[in-house]
Amino acid sequence: MMFDxxxxxxxxxxxxxxxxxxxxxxxxxxxxxxxxxxxSMSGGIAHTSFGGIGLGYLLGIEPLIxxxxxxxxxxxxxxxxxxxxxTNADTLIGMFWAVGMALGVxxxxxxxxxxxxxxxxxxxDILTVSQSYVKVIAFLAVLVIVVIGSIFQYWKxxxxxxxxxxxxxxxxxxxxxxxxxxxxxxxxxxxxxxGIVLSIALLTIPxxxxxxxxxxxxxxxxxxxxxxxxxxxxxxxxxxxFNIPSxxxxxxxxxxxxxxxxxxxxxxxxxE
Amino acid sequence: MDIIxxxxxxxxxxxxxxxxxxxxxxxxKEFLSIIGPNGGGKTxxxxxxMGLNEPEIGELWVKEGLRIGYVPQFTRFDRxxxxxxxxxxxxxxxxxxxxxxxxxxxxxxxxxxxxxxxxNLGRLKFKQIGRxxxxxxxxxxxxxxxxxxxxxLLLDEPTANLDAENKEEIYSILQEYNQEKTIVLITHDLxxxxxxxxxxxxxxxxxxxxxxxxxKHELACINGDMSGMINRSAEKDGGNDV
Numbered sequence: 001m002m003f004d005x006x007x008x009x010x011x012x013x014x015x016x017x018x019x020x021x022x023x024x025x026x027x028x029x030x031x032x033x034x035x036x037x038x039x040s041m042s043g044g045i046a047h048t049s050f051g052g053i054g055l056g057y058l059l060g061i062e063p064l065i066x067x068x069x070x071x072x073x074x075x076x077x078x079x080x081x082x083x084x085x086x087t088n089a090d091t092l093i094g095m096f097w098a099v100g101m102a103l104g105v106x107x108x109x110x111x112x113x114x115x116x117x118x119x120x121x122x123x124x125d126i127l128t129v130s131q132s133y134v135k136v137i138a139f140l141a142v143l144v145i146v147v148i149g150s151i152f153q154y155w156k157x158x159x160x161x162x163x164x165x166x167x168x169x170x171x172x173x174x175x176x177x178x179x180x181x182x183x184x185x186x187x188x189x190x191x192x193x194x195g196i197v198l199s200i201a202l203l204t205i206p207x208x209x210x211x212x213x214x215x216x217x218x219x220x221x222x223x224x225x226x227x228x229x230x231x232x233x234x235x236x237x238x239x240x241x242f243n244i245p246s247x248x249x250x251x252x253x254x255x256x257x258x259x260x261x262x263x264x265x266x267x268x269x270x271x272e
Numbered sequence: 273m274d275i276i277x278x279x280x281x282x283x284x285x286x287x288x289x290x291x292x293x294x295x296x297x298x299x300x301k302e303f304l305s306i307i308g309p310n311g312g313g314k315t316x317x318x319x320x321x322m323g324l325n326e327p328e329i330g331e332l333w334v335k336e337g338l339r340i341g342y343v344p345q346f347t348r349f350d351r352x353x354x355x356x357x358x359x360x361x362x363x364x365x366x367x368x369x370x371x372x373x374x375x376x377x378x379x380x381x382x383x384x385x386x387x388x389x390x391x392n393l394g395r396l397k398f399k400q401i402g403r404x405x406x407x408x409x410x411x412x413x414x415x416x417x418x419x420x421x422x423x424x425l426l427l428d429e430p431t432a433n434l435d436a437e438n439k440e441e442i443y444s445i446l447q448e449y450n451q452e453k454t455i456v457l458i459t460h461d462l463x464x465x466x467x468x469x470x471x472x473x474x475x476x477x478x479x480x481x482x483x484x485x486x487x488k489h490e491l492a493c494i495n496g497d498m499s500g501m502i503n504r505s506a507e508k509d510g511g512n513d514v
Contacts, residue, residue, distance in 0.1 A: 035353060037350075153375075154370055159353070160353050160360070166324065174370075214354070
């Protein structure tokens with residue numbers, strides 16, 4: 001029956017492919033976010049993008065392009081201001097977060113005509129993903145695999161001890177900006193899938209669950225991709241059959257997997 | 273031969289001066305211990321030598337081509353990070369030029385293995401750093417610095433929070449490497465500094481003292497807490513030196 005659904009409905013094919021591709025992106029970028037402790041930073045980027053989505057509506061351009069520009073601005077801005085002033089990152093993230101949301105609300109209020117429904121941006125809807133959007137996700141997935149995979153040893157060194165990498169003469173500022181750009185792209189891409197509010201969950205729950213099963217960076221990324229695939233594809237079907245919101249279903253399934261693995265590991269401890 | 277020189281160096285964080293008018297010369301194969309109260313600028317001094325802090329005033333000169341190895345305090349690490357001993361050590365061989373799809377060479381891996389053997393870390397090679405004791409992690413961080421074949425090794429309190437046995441092991445490793453390398457060490461182990469009649473520098477924003485383990489008459493110029501610390505430590509050793 002699942003097979004029939006996929007074979008017969010184009011929107012189901014798009015949803016399935018985007019679920020798998022976003023799991024790849026989340027598995028890799030999410031692991032980095034969790035290990036580098038950039039969870040609140042990523043939440044800040046996601047919420048700042050709401051301002052860009054509002055601006056997109058106001059100017060009559062694709063809202064996600066506006067969202068992406070705001071997300072990139074937030075990631076670069078937080079990094080730059082943190083480096084060049086004594087404001088701490090936590091405070092900056094809070095400010096960007098709130099300003100982004102506030103701008104979004106104002107831009108949408110200023111948009112002429114009937115106000116657009118923002119629910120799909122806030123909470124996502126994987127079943128409405130278009131074919132051209134699937135191509136964008138595919139491009140980003142390939143980009144993430146190449147950028148992270150081609151200099152994996154450097155990323156590992158940077159995540160573990162960026163100061164030491166700096167002492168070795170490695171351009172860690174470039175690595176940091178590159179990482180923040182990838183986070184901004186990933187967060188915006190995920191808006192269609194699970195929405196602004198829940199995107200951070202999809203980036204953090206699978207890696208957290210994967211870390212229960214593996215203790216090396218590549219292993220965590222791989223498990224995280226598998227867990228992401230299971231929960232997002234599973235969530236997609238559950239939401240279709242029960243007619244409930246897909247983003248929230250995917251997140252709740254991820255949390256279930258986390259707890260199942262947590263209990264499993266308590267009962268059967270990992271070998272030394 | 274001089275390899276590092278600081279002339280009248282001032283460094284500050286925001287509005288506070290952390291180092292004031294530092295004159296310091298470090299020679300090849302020297303073993304310099306830096307002692308001083310917390311907040312006295314010891315870490316800032318070695319960060320300045322590595323180029324991580326810029327002098328506001330004054331000059332830093334480092335011999336051309338000098339390779340500097342750094343061993344940070346192990347307590348500042350997130351021990352839950354998923355990396356094992358071997359990967360941590362070989363990361364010291366990463367080249368400063370990032371090249372896509374490059375891998376560690378055979379000589380990188382050979383050097384990592386040799387350092388692991390020399391530091392007696394063989395049986396821990398594939399252990400996660402989160403499962404190491406403080407002393408073991410400290411040795412791993414020293415190995416990561418040594419694998420890059422530095423000329424100078426800068427260490428920031430490598431024996432803090434370690435028991436006597438581990439301290440002894442770390443110091444004997446440093447002693448051995450001092451045959452071929454310059455060692456600059458921040459430490460609070462005054463017993464050790466006194467024992468070995470080492471070259472020491474007492475730093476409290478300014479250079480309070482520089483020379484061999486201080487004698488009684490020299491201590492007159494070392495004020496505040498440091499004087500007390502050195503006195504007590506020296507008395508434990510028989511008291512003749514102070």
